Amino acid sequence: MSEQPITNHYVAPNEPVETVEEPTLPGGVSRRTFLKVSAATGGTAAFLGSLLGFGELMKAQAQAADSGPTYPLLDRANQIYSVCLQCNTGCGIKVKLLDGVAVKIDGNPYNPMTMHPHLDYTVPAAQTGPIEGALCPKGQSGLQSVYDPYRLVSVVKRKPGTPRGGGEWVTISFEDAIREIVEGGDLFGEGPVPGLRESYALTDPTVAKQMADAVKAIQAAKTPEEKQALIADFKTTFADHLDTLIDPDHPDLGPKNNQVVFAWGRLKAGRSEFYRRWINQSFGSVNAHGHTTVCQGSLYFTGKAMSDQYTDGKWTGGSKAYWQADLGNARFAIIAGSSIFEGGYGPPLRTPGLTQNTVDNGLKFVVVDPRFSKTAAKAWKWLPAVPGSEGAMAMGLIQWIIANERYDARYLSATNKAAAAEIGEPTWTEAAWLVKLDADGKPTKFLRASEIGLKEVEERPLSTDPEKTFKFDYFVALVDGQPVAVDPNAEGAENAVFGDLLVDTEIEGIRVKSGLQIIADSANEKTLAEWAEICGVRAQDLETVAREFTSHGKRAVADIHRGVSQHTNGFYNVLAWYTLNALIGNFDWAGGLVWPSTYSVTSGYADINDADKKQAPFGTTIIRSEAYEKNTLFLRDGYPAKRNWYPLATDVYQEIAPSIGDAYPYPVKALFLYMGSPIYALPAGHTNIDILRDPKKLPLFVASDAFIGETTMYADYIFPDTMYLERWEFHGTHPNVPFRIQPVRNPAIDPLVPDVTVYGQQMPLSLEAMLLGLAEELQLPGFGPNGFGEGKPFVHQDDLYIRMVANLSINREPVPDADEEEIRIFIESRRHLRKSVFDVERWQAIAGELWPKVVYVMNRGGRFQNYSGGYRSTPRGQQLGNRYGKMVNIYQEKTYDTRNSMTGERLKGYATYVPPGISLLGEPVSRQDEQNGFDLHLITYREIVQTKSRTASNYWLLGVLPENFVLMNAVDARARGLADGDVVRVISPTNLAGEWDLGNGSVVPMVGKVKVAQGIRPGVIAVSLGFGHWAYGSRPFTINGVTIPADERRGRGLHINAAMRTDPHTPNTTLVDPVGGSAVFYDTMVRVEKV
Amino acid sequence: MTEPKGSQPSGGDLNRRDFLRSLAGVGGAAVALQVLDQLSLDPEQAISSYEAQIQELVYAEGTNLETLDVLERMRVELRRALQKKPEERRWVMVIDLRKCVGCHACTVACIAENKLPPGVVYRPVIEEEIGTYPNVARRFVPRPCMQCENPPCVPVCPVGATYTNEEGIVEMNYSRCIGCRYCITACPYSARTSDFGLTYTQANANAEGLILSSDIADNYERASNFEYGREYPREGRNSPIGNARKCHFCQHRILEGQLPACVTTCIGRATLFGDANDPESLVAELIASPNVMRLREELGTEPRVYYLT
């Protein structure tokens, strides 16, 4: 879920609601168009339906003629439609079954990820047997993930008397494991381990609510004295309950419940609701943290900052989401640090648009990547820019475009919703808004109309509670040099304000600049030649790209991803590139930038996040996603903070274990890790080993994993999990899918794990079983016979998931009912599933009257808007059917209002170039390292055939690429006397040994074969992800004294993350982007040594 | 198509309108059959109702996507070809190297579709880097069986276990083949491989109850394949174990109206397939392009796999 917030409707304490809503019948679409569109929809159905039908007909005829060849896999009754999870893209799949065994996986034709256009949603299920879409090689090899000999099938416990990571396990019954975890005790012969019951301290929701309010007041207090007084008050008010707190002197840290942490790597809706309900609502801990920042953190959190709206007098409501390009419809694209063909979100979705469009329609695209990626191989131009210089490149392009006035002035001049509507633009920006400057001429906050006496402050009703009001002070823009008040959300032509774009002036003694002027000045800090030099490319190339970018109207776009965001300057890189896009105003346009949209699964039929069962958890999270200055720890420590605080980011993965290690802001008693592997995945993940191994730092470590993985090998208990073909999830969408979708992952094969009994119900051993088992043992509210309210049980996964499908089936527009044939197919295709997984009566009872709709949705593997819904014609051209439709913040007042918790300095709220490789305290560490002889710049990337910790078992994929390598330019190789295939060790300033020290006596050297190539920037080396495993079946381990031999095929190649640099201030943690939260993968300097 | 194609070299640029028109023209009758079947209308009524639907689709706003997925076009053409007598069709594959992104999905899809064991691969993709930094190119060349018009692999077989069928596909008769592997040495493209009867998981651990174990985990490897429209359970030393194996253009899928597995899953839409005897087909159009070539043409094998460069 961390990467796909759209389906998550749970409100985390520090997070605004993350939903993308849009009117069902979008405003501005005339009835006529609407009718046409729906006619087209019907037409598409008949059209595609007829293709299908014909195949069936042919088949029938052929069979009648002679009972010729039959191919049982084409029969819909031998197919289940679900969702891939070989990577996080989640393409739609159809799982083909032969006697209950999944024997082939292909693309689900209803799902837009695999076919373009995808099938009309109304095509009858029976006709889709022979129709299938495309998948990438990992999707094709999914069978090998699920049918993996090394899967765990029993709960295992670290053998008492052996250390964590020792590789010795014993099996333990599910019930015993649950009891031990809840009750604690001397579980490993190392002394008492606190159980969950001990941490389940604050159980009274009323007290919790009161405490939470009191804490809010403490944090809101402006002066230290006020804060101290309120703390003293708190202590007297809650004298009877102080023992439930972590530290009564710092009540804002929250109750002891917070000392139980739930972390995850890959969590999708459905399981997310399950997991978060458990830890947040039922158990009452604030600590539920995902992996976003290891992934593309700064994209999300810049996106969030850019999507805040001015609502009820505040900048708020930004979604943790970001934009990507509608490449297939673009005429020109810049693809920066984004791996369309090998990684990214959806090679099956994005590749055909790009290749067909390039060959057939002359699309040109430029790839900005130090590595000559497969995408670059098809590009018009490859710009092998210096890693970390992405922001500089964007600033250079911005400079040229502004200087040459090639931006979309009409778009940028629209200051508010009304103006945007008038010119047919779905979005608008602050380009023309006036920003006040401080004494040094630095931009600060927006000028308010009342400050220059332009317009009075108004009392307006709160959107959330119309009884209450807030003070609304207009913003200001100049219109033909005259100040005009701006209400960003005003509608109606009379309220449209088109402002002057480049303004640098003084009004009523206040120095102001327009948003665009600030950006222009920022871009003019260097000359084009200087920007080009930073990037290591020719100025002429920048000019060519800038000219081309501004030569295709709205059909040009810059697509960015991890290569831009995972630097210490990630936030500003991302902001710069989105600002570049804003210059041509391509948001919501066909061939421009797409904002994700999905169908909701949390309400409609049943409110999944049923409010009255919630205990509002409160307190500071261990990863500190809040303003440091408000916290009482600031009183104690001041600047610099002991560890960085992340007011603009959540799910800061690299903070979880190190914060536990440092017991900052407080010690943790138990960590649950679901489907994540921070040791393997994080840059400098090896620093987590010593923390997670140490029972003193972390008394209890429980994992849900399908294997014994690189991180879970250090756990005390591992609960086996059902894998992706065996379980439920609502995978959501990605920001490059122009259609509204909600794919449903559902059991396609009978789970290979055994059943256990919880709440008297049989269910497969899985994450759900573990959570329900713990809930039963702890008697948590929100679960059990009345989990969903009186008489509404939550005792089985179906109680949640079937309700969610029912919600989905009526979200926005209800789907049709399944007819008898559809129901027959549905049931027959699940004939191999055991009762604990699939039980028609049970499912039907939960779905109630929506049952036929549930069947309809599941026969299609989810809900998918029809192709025609993805685009719409407007008088000015093609736009996207699903729109962001709001203000795009290219100048951010809220960011300016935020301070760096190390330096105490304010952040900049606009696109600017910040050099890469900077430590938390501002030292240019990468440059220093380079001067100290670490002469190669290390980057990483994905090969299309691997993900992190889930595909090294896919022997078909290993056939394509059995091991990775150290990719190095021939020039660098020659200089070091290296030849193709030579073995080298990679050494970095913070890993001089060049190895993974597993802490259990084993050491995994970071050595790999050199691949000498031309396709990488000299001075840069690249090592791909997914190889070099040391767990996951690649090394032997024992269970119950039986040695399980290893398969060395799974451990070939090298995993480079331990070479990635740590921060001098927090040496147990990677370098970070202190603003956007990104873990930094691409700013490390290394050396290689031949071995 | 009802109109001449004009001078555009590549067929992928067929826009939806042209496509639908072509469908109404040539494929219309086929579709009509189905409409007839479904709606029990008389043929004329059926055609006009279908054409009306297409008109709506063509002129509806919001659906004028630039390019229709070539997969759709090829599916229609495939079904059209299936109406002909087998000997009247000539299946060819066109691989557009400009579109191939080297993803290897085709390789793996083929393995999964045909249950290929270790040592057997029908369609590897060869990768190559050319040039000197910063002027570099990478080329990805998928290599299925060329289904040679003049297949060197066929005459060498001592038992006639491999032959060209009436549609031009070089087939294997698994139960005839004695496994001498002469054909393997004779194929100039290394397109034939040998089934040694291995499984990918057989080297893995077996500890039932503790881990899933290879005895259970190899169930998908032991499942039947359906090559040549027959069922071949992988049991004992039964064929195709012990045989030479090769790409067969997924004949078992074609016959059911499906494109070959590698074509279907080609994320670059680089692998195109169809009946070269149908002048309206995408492949017929493409193999007439000036940028077409075939591998090791000097051998005179006359491959039915064409490459666009």
Next chain:
Amino acid sequence: MAQAVQPQESVVPPTEAPLPRVRFEWRWTDVFWILGIILLVVGAPGMWQRLTEGLAPTNLTSYVPWGVWVGFYDYLVWMEVGSLLIFTSMIYIFGDRLMPKIKPIVLFTGFTIVTMGLLIVLLDLGHFERFWHVIVYPDFGSMIAWMVWLHSSYLLILTLELAIVLWGGDRFKSFLKPLAYISLPVGLALIIVSGSIFGVVAARPLWNTASLPLMFLLSALAAGSGLLLFLIVVFWQNKQSDEYVRLVKRVSVITRTLLLAGVFAAGVIAFTMLYKGGGNPTRAEALNLILTGPYWWSFWIVHILLGVLIPLGILFTMPSKPVMAGIAAFLSSVTFVAVTLNIVIPTLVTEELKGLATAFVDPKLSLDYAPNLMEWMVLFFIFGIGAVIFGLGMRFLPLQSHHAEESHE
């Protein structure tokens, strides 16, 4: 096979153990069957693997589908057919009068070797139980089909000849000459076909030369005459006789001539290939692999030094020393296997399409091939069978008692 030609007037009951009252007498030729049994035992595990697991345990791959077995097959055919061709033509064409004296031994050796060759071919098949398909579903265009037919025919002719020589009454003796005459073209064809198997493969430039079958023929004759010489030296009964020295000398001359001719021809062919290598890089690559690749020693040391130079030296300098000639013959005929292996393997381990070996990686899609222990064990087993047959033949068949029939010349 051996049992098929049970002697009529046998000394020993065919299957049971020797009766106690018959005193067992060791002969030096018992060394063959004893060695054979040892080889059978040593080779048994490999044979077991071959029968239960098929070709999987071999080091053969899909890209190198033929290996040491095929090499040995060709080698055996060369030796045998070559020796018989020379033998038969010397008797029937050139009217040699000495030769017929060792006819039974030569024929029986031939029979044994051809049987071994057939076994190897069978074991090399993925489905040897379908062997009969070659007869039921014949394909006349296939060199392998011809090879199988010719090989079987050859075996049949040999068996008949042998039977007649051993037991045939006078009535049958008259068939010998026609049989011998038939055996000539069949043998010749077998060699040419076994060369053409490779020669027709246009895909493999090193094989695909019209000169390959010719080279096969020359090599077969060279190897065969070596074998013949060896057999004479070892099995000639009266080593004191003049005839013996004369015959050895005569055959030595033939052998050294053929060796020289073979080497010369091979050299010319190789030279043209290398010379034209510019035009055909794959061919040159394969050839270079033979000459300078990891198995360069098998060519230069085994074949050229041990198999050609030393034997030639001996045969030229000491033509009238039968023991030395025997050693030379032994060396040359044994080392000829290096030639067949060098023909079969290097050309296969050369990529047909550049980059193929790394396009999809699997041990069974490797271009690196060297026979493994199991493959050798299977060969041991087959040589064990051969040795047992030969040894038993030497013991129980009247191979040396019957001195050649009166010549018809």
